[in-house]
Amino acid sequence: LAWMQGETDGEIQFNNDGHNAASVYEHNLTELFACFRREVSEMTGQDLSQMPIVFGEIYEYSTCVVRVREIVEAQAKVGTLQNNYLINTGDIVIDSRIDDWHWNGNQEYLLGVRFGEKLYEVTHGPFDNAYSDGYEE
Secondary structure, eight states, rough: EEEEEEEEGGGGSSOOOSSOOOGGGGHHHHHHHHHHHHHHHHHTOOTTTTEEEEEOOOTTSSSSTHHHHHHHHHHHHHHSSEEEEOOOOOOOOOOTTTTOOOOOOOHHHHHHHHHHHHHEEEEEHOOSTTOOOOOOO
């Protein structure tokens, strides 16, 4: 599974339980991934409790996200759990001429390449770039 999300949780002051969303992000993301694995296992009739989940780090320097550091730290912790794989994005700088939330097309492509390579690696072994289109970072 590939997953990219998190910025809004750095902005929500309180969730339905009265907690700051960023303060419970680590718990919520861990639970979400467990639910994905459980639901897909039930739907397929296979034990997918160890299904790899590759997920992307939000942009650490966003000026739009009040509690961005908490979200990034929570993502790093969740990325250390078994079969969770965090794609680091700290070197992909957002082009603020567009907005302070999203990468531009070339940066999105780079993120997609990183997701693809990691998904390949965790399901097939080391990625040797044999199928690359020659895109350079």
